Amino acid sequence: MSKLASRPDWADDEEFDDPSALPPQQVTTNKDGTKTVVSYRFNDDGKRVKTTQRIRTTVVKETVNPRVAERRAWPKFGLEKGHPAGPSFDTTSVGENIIFRPSVTWKKDGKEEQTKKDDPKEKLKNMKVKCRICDGEHFTARCPFKDTMAPMGEDGAAGGGAGAGGMNGDDAPEDKAGGLGTGGGGYVPPHLRGGAKAASGGERMGGKYERDDLATLRVTNVSEFAEENDLREIFERFGRVTRVFLAKDRETGRAKGFAFISFADRTDAAKACEKIDGYGYGHLILRVEFAKRAT
Amino acid sequence: MRPILLQGHERSLTQIKYTKDGDILFSCAKDQIICAWFSANGERLGTYHGHQGALWSIDVDPSTTLLASGAADNTVRLWDVRTGKCIKVWDFNTAVKRVEFNEDGTKLLAVTEKRMGFLGTIVVFDIVPDVDAEQTNERALTITCDESKATVAAWSYLSKYIIAGHEDGSVSQYDAKTGELLDNFQAHEVDMEIKDIQMSPDRTYFITASKDKFAKLLSARDLSPLKQYATETSLNSAALTPKKPFVVLGGGQAAMDVTKTSSRQGKFEARFYHKIFEDEIGRVKGHFGPLNTVAVDPLGRGYASGGEDGYVRVHHFEGAYWGFQYEVEREKGEESADL
Secondary structure, X not given: OHHHHHOOOHHHHHHHOOOOOOOOOEEEEOOOOOEEEEXXXXXXXXXXXXXXXXXXXXXXXXXXXXXXXXXXOOOOOHXXXXXXXXXXXXXXXEOOOOOOOXXXXXXXXXXXXXXXXXXXXXHHHOOOOOOOOOOOOOXXXXXXXXOOOOOOHXXXXXXXXXXXXXHHHHHHXXXXXXXXXXXXXXXXXXXXXXXXXXXOHHHHHHHHHHOXXXXXXXXXXXXXXXXXXXXXXXXXXOOOEEEEEEEEOOOOOOXXXXXXXXXXXXXXXXXXXXXXXXXXXXXXXXXXXXXXXXX | OOOEEXXXXXXXXXXXXXXXXXXXXXEEEOOOOEEEEEOOOOOEEEEEOOOOOOEEEEEEOOOOOEEEEEEOOXXXXXXXXXXXXXXXXXXXXXXXXXXXXXXXXXXXXXXXXXXXXXXXXEEEEEOOOOOOOOOOOOEXXXXXXXXXXXXXXXXXXXXXXXXXXXXXXXXXXXXXXXXXXXXXXXXXXXXXXXXXXXXXXXXXXXXXXXXXXXXXXXXXOOOOEEEEEEOOOOEEEEEEEOOOOEXXXXXXOOHHHHHHOOOOOOOOOEEEEEOOOOOEEEEEOOOOOOEEEEEEOXXXXXXXXXXXXXXXXXXXXXXXXXXXXXXXXXXXXXXXXXX
């Protein structure tokens, strides 16, 4: 309100619009104790720029040693000679806030975060020892999930009593044809392919979704005219989708009726699973479940 | 914790030092000037001009009247802290890598580089802690390091010993009066240069930082190793925090390797370790180059770091820092409170 009052009448405005003259700086004190400073300047293109700053002044009183107080009043010298008191903007700035919270478990916390972050890269880098159960960097015999999870290959190779259902038949042949490379899963280095050759193709397949199976959904009964983008659109509304894999026939290029959707977050995946299971898409009713088999 | 960024230098920082009261921070860099900053708000008090080469080291005397600096122009200069005037120049044959005042500011040591046929030396001058007084040209003591050159040096308690860190990773103890070599201890791996030595507040023990990725706490009396802190990067600087039993380590891979790695991998962070338990308790990010020097406010209120990137970052500790305690410390505190 006060700002309006202090401004010249809008009708007079035109007359003051002399390009060489700048309106004077206006300082208004607000009710909450802050000050609003409105200043004008010309920018590099010669245009008039209005800058509005709200400034809150806080006075912090501190009792210091007299020696320190005396030094505080020393005149500036060298490059700073003659400069007014207070930090100058060209030498001093305030950085972004850093949360520094010392903790004993600091290292552990940090590591978890890190591995999550560079998951794909790290995986490829440190592939030397790979657990067949959890894909971890240790021997299968030492796997902490040894008793609770079946090895990854079992699902594909042994025909899986684990609810893979009718889709399993489709699954295997494609894998043997090296479907992984074509199936939108990304490049797999040759040394990894070699290792998987000995086992069944299913293991590779398993390995693929086992990696982030915590938040991966298996969608079956997908229309054969479906596209990956369609699926992504459907699932994206529940959270960030990191990967959509739609199994396609190599010859015809048509969908084979199942897909995998990976979410960044498991809770999103759970929500999506609940909502989309039974959702009609195309002429079929989608069936959605977590890709991880029951333990 | 909002750090204050100080951009007063155009080249990489080499050393930063707080005054005894922690109110002013001095920084020197390879760009030949010294800056003085108020640590509370980052305001620059002034600059000291005169050196003709990269500055390697600075130190301020305990009364904050004199500032000493050593540079690659083969001189040590003494400055009036208040006005920025140079009041004394000592010439040497080679670059000066380290200067330090003793506890009461009456002696100054300077470590000279081994180069051009000259051996590395540690030189001591008597200082009159007065701006107007005439300073002597005479060297009170010259220690020649004929085996491995000294890279850093510091005064022990009561100015009794001079502790020197060497290029070969060993630490020497010299008698500060006679210059006699009393002891030499291979504290770090062989041929891993010691980059920094900082004394504890009472100067009875000190911390070393070396290229071998370790920082070690040693006793000044007999050079016995007390603690060690393992990191995964070569270290350039280490400091002890008063009031809380922590150490701050600064490092990062050598400047010449920086372009080969991303800043995420560069490990350009200040690392905090617990002084007693030797555990890493946290890191502070910010620099985008290795940390060349870290310094802690002698009153323990904050710390500053200077990096290869030319920035000084001044941090003031906040709640979580002061509240952090180990379980055992807390229990002990409760016990004594009950009594």
